[in-house]
Amino acid sequence: MSEVVLDFAREDRIGLAEAVFCAGKSIAQIDDILDIAGAAGRPMLLTRLDASAFERLADRHRGAIDHCAVSRTGFFGVEQPVRSRGEVAIVAAGTSDVPVAREAERTLRFSGVEAGFIADVGVAGLWRLTARLENIRSHPIVIAVAGMDAALASVLGGLVPGTLICVPTSVGYGAAEAGRTALNAMLASCAPGISVCNIDNGYGAGCAALRVLSAARRLQAGSSPEPRQSDADVGGASVSGKPTR
DSSP, rough: OOSOOTTTHHHHHHHHHEEEOOOOOOHHHHHHHHHHHHHTTTTTEEEEOOOOHHHSSHHHHHEEEEETTTTTEEEEESOOOOOOOEEEEESSGGGGHHHHOOOOOOOOHHTTEEEEEEEEGGGGGGHHHHHHHHHHTTTEEEEEEEETHHHHHHHHTTOOOOOOEEEEOSSSSGGGGGGHHHHHHHHHHHHOOOOOOOTOOHHHHHHHHHHHHHHHHHHHTTTTTTOOOOHHHHTEETSSSSSSO
């Protein structure tokens, strides 16, 4: 009996396709997953697929995967066409944060969203960030990726009007505690309304951005739910000004 049960109905339920976290899985298990996905004609996003694991996959699968060694991601099957540009910016504080930032970028690209990518604009050289600020502000969604003290999150949180999704990374010396300091700094930020993902979770940040985009499109299409009575009525009078009954 196969050890694999794939969730192909996930996209219909929540708008996000099934993805496979490859770390901790055997090569045989990953090959089994790809056989099932291939038989069903389903493209698949593979995360945490490092170069050594990719090289050990069956030949029939390696040839069908667009692999990125930096982000440790793979696109299996047909690549989605680009359907969105200019809605998301990914901002990495340092070059060492790029692998996590690229994971977010590839997660978005797998779903047809091409993100802008801005790297090495950490606050230790604040001029690097201010020189790119207008470009960053032009995107309604910004993913901020930073390790060490993660100050980038609070700085952007005070300057950027759109949705800000923050990802702490495990980059840094001893007191950075493999990303815990960055995580706590982002969670404790005084910048209001920012969202924070888990340490090194570029995939989660990409999915959060996809949820925001999906919700915005539903609203634009007029498919939002009808307001409840409590939403429409204020202080005994309806929003239209006519008295309630």
